[in-house]
Amino acid sequence: MEGFGVNFAFWTLSAVTLGAAGGVVVSRNLLHAVLFLILAFIGVAGFFVLLSAEFIAMAQVIIYVGAISVLVLFAVLLTPRAGRDNGETAMALPALLLAIAVATVFIFVVNDTNWTTVAKSPELATAELGTALLSTWVLPFELASVLLTAALVGAIMLVRSREEEAEDALA
Amino acid sequence: MSFYDSWSAIMVAVIAGFILVGTALIATRLLAPFARERGKAVSYECGMLPIGRNWAQVHVRYYLIAILFLIFDVETVFIFPWAVTFIDLPMFVFYEMLVFIGVLVLGLAYAWRRGVLEWR
Numbered sequence: 105m106e107g108f109g110v111n112f113a114f115w116t117l118s119a120v121t122l123g124a125a126g127g128v129v130v131s132r133n134l135l136h137a138v139l140f141l142i143l144a145f146i147g148v149a150g151f152f153v154l155l156s157a158e159f160i161a162m163a164q165v166i167i168y169v170g171a172i173s174v175l176v177l178f179a180v181l182l183t184p185r186a187g188r189d190n191g192e193t194a195m196a197l198p199a200l201l202l203a204i205a206v207a208t209v210f211i212f213v214v215n216d217t218n219w220t221t222v223a224k225s226p227e228l229a230t231a232e233l234g235t236a237l238l239s240t241w242v243l244p245f246e247l248a249s250v251l252l253t254a255a256l257v258g259a260i261m262l263v264r265s266r267e268e269e270a271e272d273a274l275a
Numbered sequence: 276m277s278f279y280d281s282w283s284a285i286m287v288a289v290i291a292g293f294i295l296v297g298t299a300l301i302a303t304r305l306l307a308p309f310a311r312e313r314g315k316a317v318s319y320e321c322g323m324l325p326i327g328r329n330w331a332q333v334h335v336r337y338y339l340i341a342i343l344f345l346i347f348d349v350e351t352v353f354i355f356p357w358a359v360t361f362i363d364l365p366m367f368v369f370y371e372m373l374v375f376i377g378v379l380v381l382g383l384a385y386a387w388r389r390g391v392l393e394w395r
Binding site: 231250259 | 282285286335336337338339341342343344345346348349350351352353355356357358359360361363364368371372374375376378379381382383385386389391
């Protein structure tokens, strides 16, 4: 799977993802930073497609672009008096140093690792995943729905205050 | 089906989307008249000057809507591998998914019963 198209897509995606990640740090408006973060997530989904991991790309779009970014947006919107500034902070220099240190470690590890390349891509096809999920792993699969329902009920219990219950009782 | 066959359509759609939004943004810059005046930035042109910051607290009820979206968003991830494969699998696989969705519908029914879905 080599060729001009794949190389072009890789470099374009790299530029978009890195540019968006830089935008998250640089942009002054906090909501703009979240939008840049979403663009970076989409770029990562594109990388998964290039690695022929379709299901992970799909999950990346649904979970990160859909769910996580909504969570981040609501965290920004619901925080009182937090302001929408992505303002200056005294931690800028330590954070930069930490980021450089982490990047250095990552680059060394990536360079040192003996990456084995396989002739045929060992992709986990989405259909195989579905078959496994519904035959061998059906109990955890059903438990996942119970977990989701528990999260839903828990969220309702948290948000619905006692006063609102009293109002409902009166009405 | 090769890699290019299956993904070129999405590639074209992505590029077309970026071009559409980009041209819309650039065209407004080029075509629309802009009058840069200080008064235009004020909230009420003929009213009192607003005091404080332009920060409105979002009601907590939005949080529940977001959580509802989140739950069914994650459900989609589970439905997706089932949807591409259940035709070739025995019939009980279909009922397994019905149980999965049924449990979530129970949660939705509870939310409905508690009046979460009503906007007051």
